[in-house]
Amino acid sequence: MTKRPYRKVRSFVNRPGRLTNAQRRALNQLFPRWGIDFGAPIDMRDLFNRETTRVLDIGFGDGEALLTLAANNPTIDYLGIEVHEPGVGHLLLLLEKAGITNVRIIQHDAVEVISDMLLDCQFDAVNLFFPDPWPKKRHHKRRLIQPAFINDVSRILKANGLLHITTDWDNYAEHIRETLKKNGLFSLINEDKSLPLMCRPPTKFERRGKKLGHNVTDFYFCLK
Ligand SMILES: C[S@@+](CC[C@H](N)C(=O)[O-])C[C@H]1O[C@@H](n2cnc3c(N)ncnc32)[C@H](O)[C@@H]1O
Numbered sequence: 001m002t003k004r005p006y007r008k009v010r011s012f013v014n015r016p017g018r019l020t021n022a023q024r025r026a027l028n029q030l031f032p033r034w035g036i037d038f039g040a041p042i043d044m045r046d047l048f049n050r051e052t053t054r055v056l057d058i059g060f061g062d063g064e065a066l067l068t069l070a071a072n073n074p075t076i077d078y079l080g081i082e083v084h085e086p087g088v089g090h091l092l093l094l095l096e097k098a099g100i101t102n103v104r105i106i107q108h109d110a111v112e113v114i115s116d117m118l119l120d121c122q123f124d125a126v127n128l129f130f131p132d133p134w135p136k137k138r139h140h141k142r143r144l145i146q147p148a149f150i151n152d153v154s155r156i157l158k159a160n161g162l163l164h165i166t167t168d169w170d171n172y173a174e175h176i177r178e179t180l181k182k183n184g185l186f187s188l189i190n191e192d193k194s195l196p197l198m199c200r201p202p203t204k205f206e207r208r209g210k211k212l213g214h215n216v217t218d219f220y221f222c223l224k
Contacts, residue, residue, distance in 0.1 A: 010109060011132060011144040012083050023089025030092040031105075038108035044122045047104055048077045055125045055197065056118075056156070057081070058110045058144070061204055063091025065129060068201040070095075070103045076196065078103045079123075081110040111149060118156045125162040125197045126153050130205035133169035145176050147183060154185045154223055162197050163221040168209025173217040186221035 019027070036042060044054050053076045060066045060080040070078050080103060082088050088107045095103055106113050134142045145165070153163060163186060167173050180186050192198055198220060206216060 009141050011111070011134075011142050012109070015084065017084055017086045019086050019089055022093055023086055026089045026092035026096070027085065030096055031088075034092055034095050034103060035088075035105050035107065038106060038113065038117070041117050041119060043119055044077065044079065047079075048102065050077070052077055053124045053197070054079070054122060055127060056123045057127045057129070059128065059131055060087065060091065061130075062087050063094055065201045065203040066091065066103065067094040067098060067100065069199075070100050071098055073196050074102055076102065080105045081113050082107060083109060110144070111152075114152045114156060120155055121158045122156050123161060124158055125164060126157060127200070128163070128165045129200060129203050130166055130168060130209070131172075133167060133172045135169060135171060140175070143172065143175065145172075145179050147179060150179060150183045150185070154183075157223045159223065161223045163219075163223070164198065164200065165219045165221070166200065166206070166216065168206065168212075168214035168216045170215060170217075173219075176219055180219070180221055186223055189220050189222045191218060191220055
Protein backbone atom coordinates (compact mmCIF):
# COMPACT_ATOMS: atom_id res chain seq x y z
CA MET A 1 0.00 0.00 0.00
CA THR A 2 1.47 3.40 -0.97
CA LYS A 3 -0.44 6.10 0.87
CA ARG A 4 0.94 9.12 -0.91
CA PRO A 5 -1.05 11.88 -2.52
CA TYR A 6 1.49 12.24 -5.32
CA ARG A 7 -0.92 13.70 -7.79
CA LYS A 8 -3.25 16.61 -7.23
CA VAL A 9 -3.96 17.10 -10.93
CA ARG A 10 -6.76 14.73 -11.91
CA SER A 11 -7.04 12.83 -15.18
CA PHE A 12 -10.75 13.62 -15.45
CA VAL A 13 -13.16 16.50 -14.98
CA ASN A 14 -16.31 15.97 -12.95
CA ARG A 15 -18.91 16.00 -15.72
CA PRO A 16 -22.40 16.09 -14.22
CA GLY A 17 -23.69 13.70 -16.93
CA ARG A 18 -27.37 12.90 -17.33
CA LEU A 19 -28.50 9.71 -15.63
CA THR A 20 -31.37 7.80 -17.16
CA ASN A 21 -34.05 6.53 -14.78
CA ALA A 22 -32.81 2.98 -15.35
CA GLN A 23 -29.23 4.01 -14.48
CA ARG A 24 -30.46 5.77 -11.32
CA ARG A 25 -32.31 2.63 -10.27
CA ALA A 26 -29.21 0.54 -11.02
CA LEU A 27 -27.02 2.79 -8.87
CA ASN A 28 -29.48 2.51 -5.97
CA GLN A 29 -30.48 -1.12 -6.23
CA LEU A 30 -27.64 -2.91 -8.03
CA PHE A 31 -24.56 -1.14 -6.67
CA PRO A 32 -24.74 -3.06 -3.35
CA ARG A 33 -24.50 -6.32 -5.37
CA TRP A 34 -21.62 -5.41 -7.73
CA GLY A 35 -20.15 -2.21 -6.27
CA ILE A 36 -17.51 -1.57 -3.64
CA ASP A 37 -17.30 1.74 -1.78
CA PHE A 38 -14.03 3.62 -1.86
CA GLY A 39 -12.28 3.10 1.46
CA ALA A 40 -10.55 0.23 3.21
CA PRO A 41 -8.04 -1.98 1.38
CA ILE A 42 -9.55 -4.98 -0.39
CA ASP A 43 -8.17 -8.45 -0.98
CA MET A 44 -9.36 -9.73 -4.36
CA ARG A 45 -9.35 -13.30 -3.03
CA ASP A 46 -11.93 -12.40 -0.38
CA LEU A 47 -14.06 -10.40 -2.83
CA PHE A 48 -14.69 -13.36 -5.11
CA ASN A 49 -13.99 -16.14 -2.68
CA ARG A 50 -11.67 -17.96 -5.07
CA GLU A 51 -8.07 -18.02 -6.25
CA THR A 52 -7.95 -17.37 -9.99
CA THR A 53 -6.66 -15.05 -12.71
CA ARG A 54 -7.55 -11.39 -12.03
CA VAL A 55 -7.80 -8.35 -14.27
CA LEU A 56 -8.17 -4.67 -13.41
CA ASP A 57 -9.94 -2.41 -15.96
CA ILE A 58 -9.17 1.27 -15.41
CA GLY A 59 -11.67 3.78 -16.84
CA PHE A 60 -14.16 1.29 -18.27
CA GLY A 61 -16.41 4.03 -19.71
CA ASP A 62 -19.81 2.53 -20.58
CA GLY A 63 -18.51 -0.90 -19.53
CA GLU A 64 -19.42 -2.72 -22.75
CA ALA A 65 -15.89 -4.08 -23.30
CA LEU A 66 -15.60 -5.12 -19.65
CA LEU A 67 -18.96 -6.91 -19.85
CA THR A 68 -17.84 -8.80 -22.98
CA LEU A 69 -14.55 -9.84 -21.38
CA ALA A 70 -16.25 -11.02 -18.18
CA ALA A 71 -18.93 -12.95 -20.08
CA ASN A 72 -16.33 -14.60 -22.35
CA ASN A 73 -14.00 -15.52 -19.48
CA PRO A 74 -16.05 -16.76 -16.51
CA THR A 75 -12.96 -18.19 -14.80
CA ILE A 76 -11.29 -14.75 -14.67
CA ASP A 77 -12.28 -12.18 -12.01
CA TYR A 78 -12.50 -8.51 -13.03
CA LEU A 79 -12.35 -5.29 -11.03
CA GLY A 80 -13.49 -2.18 -12.93
CA ILE A 81 -12.83 1.41 -11.88
CA GLU A 82 -14.67 4.40 -13.39
CA VAL A 83 -15.53 7.90 -12.18
CA HIS A 84 -18.35 8.72 -14.59
CA GLU A 85 -21.66 7.89 -12.88
CA PRO A 86 -23.77 7.17 -16.01
CA GLY A 87 -21.09 4.70 -17.16
CA VAL A 88 -21.24 2.90 -13.81
CA GLY A 89 -25.05 2.80 -13.99
CA HIS A 90 -24.88 1.50 -17.57
CA LEU A 91 -22.50 -1.32 -16.64
CA LEU A 92 -24.61 -2.30 -13.60
CA LEU A 93 -27.60 -2.75 -15.92
CA LEU A 94 -25.53 -4.90 -18.28
CA LEU A 95 -24.23 -7.04 -15.40
CA GLU A 96 -27.76 -7.61 -14.10
CA LYS A 97 -29.12 -8.51 -17.54
CA ALA A 98 -26.29 -10.97 -18.25
CA GLY A 99 -26.25 -12.40 -14.70
CA ILE A 100 -22.51 -11.79 -14.38
CA THR A 101 -20.80 -12.86 -11.14
CA ASN A 102 -17.10 -12.27 -11.91
CA VAL A 103 -17.07 -8.43 -11.89
CA ARG A 104 -16.89 -5.83 -9.11
CA ILE A 105 -16.95 -2.06 -9.61
CA ILE A 106 -15.49 0.92 -7.78
CA GLN A 107 -16.70 4.42 -8.68
CA HIS A 108 -13.73 6.61 -7.77
CA ASP A 109 -10.44 8.05 -9.04
CA ALA A 110 -8.35 5.02 -10.07
CA VAL A 111 -5.16 6.77 -8.90
CA GLU A 112 -6.49 6.83 -5.33
CA VAL A 113 -8.07 3.38 -5.53
CA ILE A 114 -4.77 1.83 -6.55
CA SER A 115 -2.68 3.67 -3.97
CA ASP A 116 -5.12 3.30 -1.05
CA MET A 117 -7.13 0.13 -1.64
CA LEU A 118 -5.25 -2.40 -3.75
CA LEU A 119 -2.75 -4.82 -2.23
CA ASP A 120 0.58 -5.80 -3.79
CA CYS A 121 0.77 -8.51 -6.49
CA GLN A 122 -3.00 -9.00 -6.90
CA PHE A 123 -3.53 -8.83 -10.67
CA ASP A 124 -2.42 -10.86 -13.69
CA ALA A 125 -3.31 -7.98 -16.01
CA VAL A 126 -4.25 -4.30 -15.95
CA ASN A 127 -6.27 -2.93 -18.88
CA LEU A 128 -6.28 0.73 -19.80
CA PHE A 129 -8.35 1.04 -22.95
CA PHE A 130 -8.37 4.51 -24.51
CA PRO A 131 -7.42 6.63 -21.49
CA ASP A 132 -8.36 10.29 -22.01
CA PRO A 133 -5.64 11.63 -24.34
CA TRP A 134 -5.56 15.25 -23.13
CA PRO A 135 -4.08 16.29 -26.49
CA LYS A 136 -3.26 19.94 -25.68
CA LYS A 137 0.28 20.36 -24.39
CA ARG A 138 -0.82 22.37 -21.37
CA HIS A 139 -3.06 19.45 -20.37
CA HIS A 140 -0.45 16.68 -20.70
CA LYS A 141 -0.02 16.72 -16.92
CA ARG A 142 -3.58 15.38 -16.68
CA ARG A 143 -2.72 12.20 -18.54
CA LEU A 144 -3.15 9.08 -16.47
CA ILE A 145 0.09 7.58 -17.74
CA GLN A 146 2.69 9.25 -15.51
CA PRO A 147 5.86 7.79 -13.94
CA ALA A 148 4.40 7.55 -10.40
CA PHE A 149 1.20 5.96 -11.68
CA ILE A 150 3.14 3.32 -13.62
CA ASN A 151 5.10 2.50 -10.46
CA ASP A 152 1.86 1.98 -8.57
CA VAL A 153 0.46 -0.22 -11.35
CA SER A 154 3.64 -2.32 -11.26
CA ARG A 155 3.16 -2.84 -7.51
CA ILE A 156 -0.31 -4.41 -7.87
CA LEU A 157 0.70 -6.69 -10.76
CA LYS A 158 1.97 -10.23 -10.16
CA ALA A 159 5.40 -11.19 -11.55
CA ASN A 160 5.23 -11.22 -15.37
CA GLY A 161 1.88 -9.43 -15.16
CA LEU A 162 0.53 -7.72 -18.27
CA LEU A 163 -0.19 -4.01 -18.70
CA HIS A 164 -2.36 -3.53 -21.81
CA ILE A 165 -2.73 0.10 -22.91
CA THR A 166 -4.58 1.23 -26.03
CA THR A 167 -4.81 4.68 -27.54
CA ASP A 168 -6.02 6.26 -30.78
CA TRP A 169 -3.83 9.34 -30.36
CA ASP A 170 -0.36 9.05 -31.90
CA ASN A 171 1.07 11.72 -29.61
CA TYR A 172 -0.22 9.85 -26.54
CA ALA A 173 1.17 6.58 -27.95
CA GLU A 174 4.59 8.23 -28.10
CA HIS A 175 4.20 9.48 -24.51
CA ILE A 176 3.20 5.96 -23.33
CA ARG A 177 6.17 4.35 -25.10
CA GLU A 178 8.63 6.88 -23.63
CA THR A 179 7.20 6.79 -20.09
CA LEU A 180 7.30 2.99 -19.92
CA LYS A 181 10.80 2.88 -21.43
CA LYS A 182 12.14 5.35 -18.85
CA ASN A 183 10.37 3.43 -16.07
CA GLY A 184 12.35 0.30 -16.97
CA LEU A 185 10.18 -2.17 -15.03
CA PHE A 186 8.34 -3.46 -18.12
CA SER A 187 9.28 -5.05 -21.44
CA LEU A 188 7.24 -4.30 -24.55
CA ILE A 189 6.03 -7.65 -25.89
CA ASN A 190 4.21 -8.83 -29.02
CA GLU A 191 0.50 -9.40 -29.20
CA ASP A 192 -0.64 -13.02 -28.93
CA LYS A 193 -4.35 -13.36 -29.62
CA SER A 194 -4.36 -16.95 -28.37
CA LEU A 195 -4.02 -15.56 -24.82
CA PRO A 196 -7.35 -14.42 -23.31
CA LEU A 197 -5.56 -11.66 -21.37
CA MET A 198 -4.43 -10.07 -24.63
CA CYS A 199 -7.85 -10.07 -26.27
CA ARG A 200 -9.62 -6.72 -26.37
CA PRO A 201 -13.21 -6.35 -27.53
CA PRO A 202 -13.98 -3.23 -29.58
CA THR A 203 -14.84 -0.24 -27.37
CA LYS A 204 -17.00 2.85 -27.79
CA PHE A 205 -13.96 5.13 -27.89
CA GLU A 206 -12.25 2.91 -30.41
CA ARG A 207 -15.24 3.32 -32.73
CA ARG A 208 -15.14 7.08 -32.16
CA GLY A 209 -11.40 7.24 -32.90
CA LYS A 210 -11.72 5.18 -36.07
CA LYS A 211 -14.53 7.42 -37.34
CA LEU A 212 -12.12 10.34 -36.93
CA GLY A 213 -9.52 8.45 -38.99
CA HIS A 214 -7.24 7.85 -35.97
CA ASN A 215 -4.69 5.08 -35.84
CA VAL A 216 -5.25 2.64 -32.94
CA THR A 217 -2.19 1.36 -31.05
CA ASP A 218 -2.30 -1.52 -28.55
CA PHE A 219 0.71 -1.79 -26.23
CA TYR A 220 1.41 -5.00 -24.29
CA PHE A 221 3.91 -4.43 -21.49
CA CYS A 222 5.09 -7.36 -19.38
CA LEU A 223 6.37 -6.74 -15.85
CA LYS A 224 10.00 -7.91 -15.74
C1 LIG B 1 -11.88 7.96 -23.29
S1 LIG B 1 -12.81 7.08 -22.12
C2 LIG B 1 -12.55 5.37 -22.53
C3 LIG B 1 -13.60 4.48 -21.97
C4 LIG B 1 -13.49 2.98 -22.31
N1 LIG B 1 -12.28 2.40 -21.78
C5 LIG B 1 -13.57 2.78 -23.80
O1 LIG B 1 -12.55 2.40 -24.41
O2 LIG B 1 -14.65 2.97 -24.36
C6 LIG B 1 -11.81 7.27 -20.66
C7 LIG B 1 -12.58 6.91 -19.40
O3 LIG B 1 -11.69 6.95 -18.29
C8 LIG B 1 -12.38 7.51 -17.18
N2 LIG B 1 -11.36 8.04 -16.28
C9 LIG B 1 -10.48 9.04 -16.54
N3 LIG B 1 -9.67 9.22 -15.49
C10 LIG B 1 -10.05 8.31 -14.56
C11 LIG B 1 -9.57 8.02 -13.25
N4 LIG B 1 -8.55 8.70 -12.72
N5 LIG B 1 -10.18 7.05 -12.57
C12 LIG B 1 -11.22 6.35 -13.11
N6 LIG B 1 -11.71 6.59 -14.34
C13 LIG B 1 -11.12 7.56 -15.05
C14 LIG B 1 -13.28 8.57 -17.81
O4 LIG B 1 -14.38 8.89 -16.97
C15 LIG B 1 -13.72 7.89 -19.10
O5 LIG B 1 -14.90 7.16 -18.95
